[in-house]
Amino acid sequence: MFMGVPTMGGQASSESTAPIHDTPILGFKTRPHVQSAQEWGNPSNFWVEYPSGLVDLTRTTHLPADANEPELKSGQFDLPVDGDRVIRLDPAKTAYVIVDMQNFFLHPDLRAHPKGLACVDPLLTSVPALRSQGVTPLWVNWGLTPSELQTLPPSLLRGFSRPDTSRSGFGGTMPGDWGKLLMRGEKNSELYGPLQVLYEEGAKEGKDQWVHKNRMSGIWGGQSALDLVLKEMGITTLLVAGVNADQCVLGTMIDAYYLGYDIVLVSDATATTSPEGGMENVVYNAGGSYGFVTDSERIVAAAKA
Structure with missing residues (x-):
């Protein structure tokens, strides 16, 4: 048990029970x-x-x-x-990376994700605000090809299957006109409602880009589509948002952090279906270790300044 900081005489000081050296990961609630x-x-x-x-x-x-x-x-x-x-x-070195705001994860006909739906309005305001400053929105989404289905690891296949129901996993046919699960070009893989419209408006103006991913992280492995796009554009700073915070958003964010990109989490445009600790952990580490945390209101205000 730690009893204090040893003095020159070898006795432990009773004035402090804190470690001699600390880091944000080990205890700073707010970095000084x-x-x-x-x-x-x-x-x-x-x-x-x-x-x-x-x-x-x-x-x-x-x-x-x-x-x-x-x-x-x-x-x-x-x-x-x-x-x-x-x-x-x-702005020329900054991208807004928006992860998995797709029908499969958000549409009420496919799942209940009220916290995810609450991210829509913050994106509807922050995306145009950042566009106006010259920041590039990158919509990073699941979009599998038939060949990729053959290379997915068993852990991922198992995680996206529901053996207790008739639902199938990746590539399986979904009810109605939703298409094949998270395959490219299918309705369930489109962005949710107004976000699809928002993306199409930006793409038509040459400002927004769609980037496919085939893992929970959008920038995993030795060479990913997202990393190639970022390097070609000379991007160094990423504002990150989307669902789910402690899964695909965190995977993308932390892999980008490992690759040396600056990380800024947009907290009110990020959500998860996990228990409260999941989101809390992501926000805590985004601000204390990986980089910074902001929100859509501050983005909009900064764009107007």
């Missing part, structure tokens, strides 16, 4: 602001963080010699995030 300006990373891939709470993710201005905050440059915008911070974004 830096006490002096700090540059994180290396000469080509870096953030600069200031005591005011500004974190510059644009990778355009190294820490100035005087450590003063740089002025907001034309084309950049500042987005408030949790922890009394503001992140500075370069």
